[in-house]
Amino acid sequence: MTSDGLQREGAFAHAILDADAAVPAALAHRDGRVPARRFAVYRNNVYAGLINTLESRFPATAKLVGEAFFRAMSREYVETTPPVSAVLLNYGADFPDFIGGFPPASAVPYLADVARIEWAWHAAYHAADAEPLSQEALTALGARAEAAAFKLHPSASVVRSRYPVITIWELTMRGGEDEPVRLPAGGEDALVLRPALQVEVRRLPQGGAAFIDALMAGATLQDAAVAAAGQEPAFDLAANLAGLMRSGALAGTR
């Protein structure tokens, strides 16, 4: 009996996600007719609800391509990647990757990176709370700091981009279409974090992303500096460390 129930449910779920599927056979007819319009309410609820969730989570991405394009793109994402948890806060983590591989969006090559900034923003907003490492605590480590491995703040993440993605994101959110815009040449790497209640998006200096990635992987300060210098010879440990301290990106030692 249970397997009948599961089959009935599976057919219903399939008919919701696949717009071309027939109305489930288990439904009662009304005056001999298939209740297509009534079943469509469920299909619409599911798609509209999830697309609205994505639109509120990726507002700059939506603005860059326009609402109609964004909703059509989101519909394809929902159809191929429906949520796997009732905790919808986790839905959309791989939407930026989907955008990166979505041919109609290829005319906007930085779109996936803007979406990555927005996902990092959303994740930071809901991440665990933690007190940032204080300057006193760092000073107290003295010479031992170089050999210490640091914990990044639980809300921190890095987005690397070949495009000036922070500038694009900021301008899009500000909505100043009339201002003449001069985009910086080259890419921008972002550190996204929420040291207290406000999410912050910061530009990282050259080598900063590699430095943080190494720290996140558990490297000591010294080893992380070596890794960063390997990618960016002019990497400045003191300046980068001071930047992380100022932004509240460290949460302690491991």
Next chain:
Amino acid sequence: MSRPASLGESPIPRTSGVGLKPEHYRDILDGAPDIGWFEIHAENYMGAGGPPHAYLTAIRERYPISLHGVGLSIGGAGPLDAGHLTRLRVLADRYEPALFSEHLAWSSHDTVYLNDLLPLPYTDETLARVCEHIDQVQNTMKRQMLLENPSTYIAYAETTMREVDFLREIVRRTGCGLLLDVNNVFVQAANHGFGADDYLDDFPMEHVGEIHLGGHADDSDEDGSPLLIDDHGREVADPVWTLYARTLGRTGAVPTLIEWDNDVPDWPTLFAEAKRADRLLAAQAATAHAERVVAT
């Protein structure tokens, strides 16, 4: 974040409450509105930290709350998601809600979560399965659950029981209570062509621990038959207020929630809806008092 000290007993008063929306966090904390309680959608507070928990903690220190789950899939044919049930338990331990409710519906199948409250047939088999799930929920949560009557747009050919009978039997077997959504009754009655008054006359009112009132949208199907959609996106409709007043005549004053989840209005508009429910609740309490005086 460390757990706050015990919030203590904060029962839900027999007055109106509203669904808590992030748009209103500041209005509530800054304005300290005279409202009895707030209801939260559990899944919106299943993140690890951040502003949602900071605001909810501050609001919970000032008001009682009710915990309303939307994702447990109690009407599902498969087993409940034990991980999700644990998350609910953790949330209840943290915020000590005075009421806890879920839906007679399913929303997950296999690994997919469909994010809607989907209908089930009412048969002996689904009855047994739903009761098994509710037993598991109440044992894990260590508290009574209120089960909400759904709004549906279709019916199943295999259904053998009326919804009110199905609900009454669930209550008898599991000891759960009921959350009566009066708007859902109105929507159901229009969509399935029965009388809302008849449904309410048969409803086991003695088990109702909470009432929901929300808005719906009017549509029609291929035949031009009414198709009402429970969208929680507007004011409560006048005929639903009428049904509500009639319902109070049988239940007495019951905690009543205004649900407005889409196109969320500004705080004064939502507050005014809650006060409209409070006037009916106060009138009911006055009538009940007068009847007691006459009886003695």
